[in-house]
Amino acid sequence: MADERTQRFNELYRRFAPTVFRRAAALLGGDEAAAQDITQEVFLGYFKNEGRLRGEASPFTVLYQMATYQAVDRLRYRARWHGTLRALPDDEAALDEVSQLPAAESANARVDAMHDLALLTKGEDERTLTCAVLYFVEGYTTEEVAQSLDLSRKTVGRALAAFAERANKRAERFTVKGTT
DSSP states (O other), X not given: OHXXXXXXXXXXXXXXXXHHHHHHHHHTXXXXXXXXXXXXXXXXXXXXXXXXXXXXXXXXXXXXXXXXHHHHHHHHHHOOOOOOOOOOOSSHHHHHHHTXXXXXXXXXXXXXXXXXXXHHOTTOXXXXXXXXXXXXXXXXXXXXXXXXXXXXXXXXXXXXXXXHHHHHHHHHHHHHTTOO
């Protein structure tokens, strides 16, 4: 049994470690040492908790999400407010227009947006966090987020609007404290 598990670990690591590493490095702005740490933590965490997983998602999906969450957590600890997170419109028509535009246009904007999200996402549930990362950092449209997560565009829009409202309230507190 142990040999079978070791073989499974080696196979998954061989197939997915480069992608997990690239994901973490991209989110961490190219910090390869931190990305390597996260890659190792992700695989160790996956195998430590493999028995608790429901098996609804592929190993790749779980590993990719774990890398995203751990990178966000790492950024959360070092993040400073940069003020680059843009607001979402309140009405449905304006949201339709925004849904066709990518949120981040360049790699630097993506890193800044990830720093902002790390600071502003404490306490958010996984679905909302995933929506926010895909929309604000990866530059997905709300339609693309909806397709990726198998949700309706309206559900994604509501989740992002509620997230943006909470994030703006948090941002106001940071601004008042002088950490801009």
